[in-house]
Amino acid sequence: MxxxxxxxxxxxxxxxxxxxxxxxxxxxxxxxxxxxxxxxxxxxxxxxxxxxxxxxDLVSLMNALFAERFTTFLQLAETAAELAEPGEAMRHYLVEAARWRAGDPALDVILAHADLEAAPTAGMREELGRRVDALVERALAAGAVHEGFASSDVYAYLYMIGAIADRTHDVAPDAWRRYVDVLLRGFGLEPATETQAPPAMTDAQILGTWPKP
Amino acid sequence: MxxxxxxxxxxxxxxxxxxxxxxxxxxxxxxxxxxxxxxxxxxxxxxxxxxxxxxxDLVSLMNALFAERFTTFLQLAETAAELAEPGEAMRHYLVEAARWRAGDPALDVILAHADLEAAPTAGMREELGRRVDALVERALAAGAVHEGFASSDVYAYLYMIGAIADRTHDVAPDAWRRYVDVLLRGFGLEPATETQAPPAMTDAQILGTWPKP
DNA sequence: GCGTAAACGGATAGATTCATCCACTTACTG
DNA sequence: CAGTAAGTGGATGAATCTATCCGTTTACGC
Structure with a gap:
């Protein structure tokens, strides 16, 4: 067959x-x-x-676009897993996945129309799940995140970063970085230090995030 | 005229x-x-x-729905402003606005199609802006939030809560509460104590948040 | 009750979108 | 450098969506 x-x-x-x-x-x-x-x-x-x-049809186009993207997330998880310090590894994945998500404003549309059950993406999803689970386990065992932190928090985190990133993309392209730090702190991780997060957006910038007619 | x-x-x-x-x-x-x-x-x-x-047309229907909703947010800000303790007032607005947003999965669609420049909503937006500014000022002056907190953070917060709430609405209707606490902590506020936030979602629940065909 | 302005509903003309089909062109094989 | 299978593009009919119009019904002031 x-x-x-x-x-x-x-x-x-x-x-x-x-x-x-x-x-x-x-x-x-x-x-x-x-x-x-x-x-x-x-x-x-x-x-x-x-x-x-x-x-x-549209779905098969979306599936093709989706597969491309998933590959990137798999690679990010792999790179992060190679870091020796568990908290560092978890933070690295969270920051880099966010960066990638923020730079890809089409992702939500693609996700909404792709057929996620269809091969080959189904297998990819499971593999990503395993890799993220491993990062979370290690971080928990090392006490680098609050007790109760779970891999579902990683997905929720990316949903939230995606939402703010898409909305601010045109008006304050790096605003997402600020909320990465806010969320990391909320999860019990030290904020990322490699780069400085930007200050809060101005009122004028926020005004620009309201949807147009 | x-x-x-x-x-x-x-x-x-x-x-x-x-x-x-x-x-x-x-x-x-x-x-x-x-x-x-x-x-x-x-x-x-x-x-x-x-x-x-x-x-x-669709826009005039959306405008009508939008006006209804805005009234509610204005009332929330008013109620919060009446609380004596600045940190408490800010937290109260954040938690209640989130609760309201979480219970209204149509809001994003409405926002995306309403004409926000059209009266009478334009005036409402300015008034809400003033009320939120006042809450933020007070909280900052009292040292109840991290330095640098701004009213744009309140909007960003609601975007993020809205995103996670809409996505988890069917599968874990109170998951948003968990991320309210995460974000409050990230902003330097004590988490809300009136009600206990739920634990992280299970893997099965997260699976249910992936968009359907 | 009656008269009438207001409201109703839904058939349907017109506009838009979807997806096929096939006469023509192009890249690769031997 | 043929021969041909693979690929191309866009005209076009079918399907769907938008929004009007008008004969009928209903609420309400008198």
Whole structure:
């Protein structure tokens, strides 16, 4: 029942595939919501048919974009796990995952429309779960975080950072750093020290975060 | 240039208006995105024409829903301001505003589609700004929060709580309380003591927060 | 009760969006 | 440098969504 006829794409097809994915990504980030496949085709400068042949529907495009992103998070968790000091490792993952999330305003849209049950992402999710669990266990055992800290807190943390980052992206691109420190402190970790967190946003900046008409 | 011919609606019209608003609210909360006016009409059990007469477009419906909500936040700020101890007043507003936000999963959708420049909400926003500023000033002067705390932090806080609350609403309806405490601690405030915050979510609960197909 | 202005509902014209299909072009193989 | 399988683009019909219009019904002042 295997179906691994993985014939490589022709050069022009591969080029178009990339172009379509990059354009879609940019459009989702800019508008904060989905664009239609026809719009993406036009913006990417290819025919509608080309898009529909490669991605029969929106979900399959979203799945492709999602897989790319997940790989990055897996790598971050791996790098963090190599650090000797448990608190340091946990903090490193939290800060770097936040940085990555903050720089990717399309992620929420992608997550909302991808089919997370579909292979190959399902396996990736489990693997990420295991790696994050390990970081949390070590931090707990070393007393580097408050008792009761759990890996669900890591997900919640990223949801919250994602929300503030997406909202402030245009008006105060590094505001998320401030709330990383606030949350780390709240979880019992020392705030990150490599870089200085920015001060609170001004009133004018906050005003800019209210959604437009 | 005044135009205040505020003729009261006929009883049946007023009833339908309410019904439409409540239905819309429920639908937005359930699906986490807009519904069309035609869908709302059908779900509310009224004719399409009835909806379009009362709310010529989606924005005017959203404005009406938005105004309702803002009134509540204004009242919360007023109640909090009456507390004698500055840190207590600030904490009270933060906890109660969070509670309110957590119980209103439609708010993000409404905010995203309302016209925030339109009267009468513009004035309300300024008034809320003044009230929150006052709470922050008092808390800072009393040393109840970390130096550098600002009213923009209050908005950021509510964005973050809103994000986690909406996401966990179905699967762990009071998880938001945990992150209220985390954030309060991060801002330098003692966590709220009236009610006990729940423990971290289980892995199964977090799994339930991933968006569905 | 009656008269009438207000409100109702839903059929439907018009606009927009989705996704297919196929005549034409292009990259790769031998 | 053919031959051909793979890929391209966009015109177009089907499906869906928007919002108006008008014949009928209802609330309310007198």
């Amino acid at each position: 295997s179906e691994d006829k993985e014939r490589p794409l022709r050069a022009d097809a591969e080029r178009n595939r990339r172009q379509i994915m990059e354009t879609a990504e940019r459009m989702f980030a800019e508008r904060g919501s989905v664009a239609t496949l026809n719009e993406i085709a036009h913006e990417a400068g290819v025919g509608v048919g080309t898009v529909y042949r490669r991605f029969p | 005044s135009e205040d011919k505020e003729r009261p609606l006929r009883a049946d019209a007023e009833r339908n208006r309410r019904q439409i608003m409540e239905t819309a609210e429920r639908m937005f909360a359930e699906r986490g995105s807009v519904a069309t006016l035609n869908e709302i009409a059908h779900e509310a059990g009224v004719g399409v024409g009835t909806v379009y007469r009362r709310f010529p």
